[in-house]
Amino acid sequence: MTLNDIPDLGPDDINTMVGEFLLEDLPGRSVYGLEGVPFSNDISLSSIGSHSIESVALKRVDDEVIISITGSVEVEVDGFIEKWSYYGAESEDQNMYVVDGNWNDHVMMVSSTVQTPFEMTIFYATESAEVTGRVIALPEEIEDEWPYK
Numbered sequence: 655m656t657l658n659d660i661p662d663l664g665p666d667d668i669n670t671m672v673g674e675f676l677l678e679d680l681p682g683r684s685v686y687g688l689e690g691v692p693f694s695n696d697i698s699l700s701s702i703g704s705h706s707i708e709s710v711a712l713k714r715v716d717d718e719v720i721i722s723i724t725g726s727v728e729v730e731v732d733g734f735i736e737k738w739s740y741y742g743a744e745s746e747d748q749n750m751y752v753v754d755g756n757w758n759d760h761v762m763m764v765s766s767t768v769q770t771p772f773e774m775t776i777f778y779a780t781e782s783a784e785v786t787g788r789v790i791a792l793p794e795e796i797e798d799e800w801p802y803k
Contacts, residue, residue, distance in 0.1 A: 655712040662783040687796035693735035703728030721776040734761045
């Protein structure tokens with residue numbers, strides 16, 4: 655199945671939907687770390703930037719189309735870092751900005767901007783020409799071994 659098989663949906667519509675859904679779902683989301691983020695694993699996504707779509711696959715199931723999308727998105731993440739670790743790091747290697755340097759005696763709140771891949775599944779009803787659901791996953795999220803996060 656291709657986008658040409660769905661008269662109400664084109665590549666620009668997919669790109670617009672992806673941007674809207676990322677903006678609605680990701681800011682404020684808590685994740686257990688992302689690969690490459692230089693601070694604690696308990697982080698929150700505070701904002702998103704630009705995104706790019708790498709692939710779009712469609713599959714018809716009854717009267718719905720499952721649209722599987724992979725791509726990458728720029729996100730700003732907030733988290734905590736030990737003060738000694740922040741000040742001891744090489745400054746040119748850091749992609750961190752201090753949000754609250756006096757969170758407590760040992761840690762500070764920092765922010766960083768990273769590019770991360772995403773996987774999105776959109777469920778689209780062909781008869782009503784509307785989205786009936788969506789799921790967004792960040793595959794570089796670090797798996798949590800601790801069951802009580």
